Amino acid sequence: MLAAALLLLTLRWQIPMMLWDHLDLVPIYAAWNDGALADSIFLHIHGGHVHTAAYAVLLVTTCLSQGHPWLDGAASWLLLLGYAAIAMRLARDSVDVSTRRGFALTLLIVLLALFPGHLANLQWGWQVAVFLCLFGTIATIRCLTRPQLSASGLLAAAAATLLALASFATALALVPTAVLLISLRKDWSLRKRCAASLPWLAGGIAIAWLYPAAPAVNDVATPLSLLLYVLNFLGGGIARFATPLAPWLAFAGLISGVAAAWSLRLRRDSLPWLGLFVFAIVAAGLTAFGRAAPFGADHAFVTRYVSFSSTFWLGWAGLVGCALTAATRVPAAARIFVWTIALFAVVNALHMVKKAGGVATRTESMARTIRDSYPQVDRSLLAEIYFDQPDVALERLRRLYEWGFPPFDEPRTGPDRPPNRP
Numbered sequence: 001m002l003a004a005a006l007l008l009l010t011l012r013w014q015i016p017m018m019l020w021d022h023l024d025l026v027p028i029y030a031a032w033n034d035g036a037l038a039d040s041i042f043l044h045i046h047g048g049h050v051h052t053a054a055y056a057v058l059l060v061t062t063c064l065s066q067g068h069p070w071l072d073g074a075a076s077w078l079l080l081l082g083y084a085a086i087a088m089r090l091a092r093d094s095v096d097v098s099t100r101r102g103f104a105l106t107l108l109i110v111l112l113a114l115f116p117g118h119l120a121n122l123q124w125g126w127q128v129a130v131f132l133c134l135f136g137t138i139a140t141i142r143c144l145t146r147p148q149l150s151a152s153g154l155l156a157a158a159a160a161t162l163l164a165l166a167s168f169a170t171a172l173a174l175v176p177t178a179v180l181l182i183s184l185r186k187d188w189s190l191r192k193r194c195a196a197s198l199p200w201l202a203g204g205i206a207i208a209w210l211y212p213a214a215p216a217v218n219d220v221a222t223p224l225s226l227l228l229y230v231l232n233f234l235g236g237g238i239a240r241f242a243t244p245l246a247p248w249l250a251f252a253g254l255i256s257g258v259a260a261a262w263s264l265r266l267r268r269d270s271l272p273w274l275g276l277f278v279f280a281i282v283a284a285g286l287t288a289f290g291r292a293a294p295f296g297a298d299h300a301f302v303t304r305y306v307s308f309s310s311t312f313w314l315g316w317a318g319l320v321g322c323a324l325t326a327a328t329r330v331p332a333a334a335r336i337f338v339w340t341i342a343l344f345a346v347v348n349a350l351h352m353v354k355k356a357g358g359v360a361t362r363t364e365s366m367a368r369t370i371r372d373s374y375p376q377v378d379r380s381l382l383a384e385i386y387f388d389q390p391d392v393a394l395e396r397l398r399r400l401y402e403w404g405f406p407p408f409d410e411p412r413t414g415p416d417r418p419p420n421r422p
Helices: 003-011 021-035 052-065 069-092 100-113 117-122 125-144 152-166 169-183 190-210 223-239 242-261 268-295 297-299 303-326 330-375 379-385 390-405
Strands: none
Touching: 003 069, 003 100, 003 117, 003 297, 003 330, 021 152, 021 390, 052 069, 052 125, 069 100, 069 117, 069 125, 069 242, 069 268, 069 303, 100 117, 100 303, 117 125, 117 330, 125 169, 125 268, 125 303, 152 169, 169 330, 190 303, 190 379, 223 242, 223 268, 223 297, 223 303, 223 330, 242 297, 242 330, 268 297, 268 303, 268 330, 268 390, 297 303, 303 330, 330 379, 379 390
């Protein structure tokens, strides 16, 4: 029911045209039709990220739908379903659902896996990059924590990591996460664990040394600002509606999650949840490293980050679920804290749904204004839809007009109109 509701809201509130980063697809799509895809930014680092996998998906969905964004959102929803399906498999393997406590914690895992906070990204077709990253992340963690890990499993994990990295730079957090999960496999010898970690270690060192988007040391915020950014980032997953409380909830979540992980250190089925927990923490640190200095700690509350911070609380719920269902007696303080987190998650979900509805209304108005006033579109609106670059925005709208893509109704004739690819 939750998955169906997310699909319906995604289609109902889909951003109606290419806006903001999504307009970067216009020259890529044109180059694809001209047979010159390699000359575009398709393979390039852009805005600190490699989005090649996301662009590949968007090229196909844009072609099939003739620019209507509903198919982009449907693709993101399918990837989210895959992410949630793996999370449900992990829950089935580790949480005893036959007890009331286990059933309640499993419901919390369901909510966090199919979190309505994802709507902010589901409704914007370009954010298929986020869901490719999430799917690649949980697939990597699942492969590395299976009961029996073979060479083919390691290859599958590496492929899933590459998929995530080719979608969103946040997946760089998978490198230390993968090394940690491999090092904790007690069924392997130390030598075997070191050998299996080498690809991730080599890749991580190469990225740290060569990544052109990495900020200079003097461009990084102070340690206190970095810490606050990290706590805001993590806390935003359940407290985007109450930002002053977010860092305190994140801090409590860190302490309780680490305590649960320590109590479960002999259980292999807790490792996937630990992987999600650690991934989110490292992702928050990497984001803070690049964003805290120029934008400040409150930038961590950007709505698109909720999808990533929700992985922290998903991992936390899994760790706590394993620990509490195995315990013979649960302290009252622990029960109260779990219920508090669940309540915040529910309220935050409703808050994010409301925000998604507001974004839909606003972008519908923008699309209507662009359609009605084209080509004399107000320059302030052009600047708003593409990063204070009105001339670039107008040129890309010209392409959309010629192709008959939204927000324009009828396709135009002439040499600039792309063919309908099968």
